[in-house]
Amino acid sequence: MHEYPATVEIIKIAIEKSNGKYVKQINLVVGDLCGYVASSVELYFPIIAENTCCENAVLNIERIKPKLKCEKCGELFERELFSFLCKKCGGDGFPTDIGTEFFVRSIEIAD
């Protein structure tokens, strides 16, 4: 349910940046570990955007898969199911911030 206020925020950002013009496209980045469900944001978007300058905007969501960092060789890698080991050297992988993103990357505004 916390996707609702998050989607309100996204639209607020777009309205501010568009300066009253119509917003054509909103490009959002959503990491798989960010705590927000991308499909819920997609669901709320048209409802919240109604009667705003975002009502005809296309919402593009770029999903980011989480990556681990190898403690030995520094390699960044997506983890396999049931494994935290580096694909390059077999070292232990540790969590990184990759996959926790949640932000508006860009907004396309009508001329």
Ligand SMILES: [Zn+2]
């Ligand atoms: Zn490694």
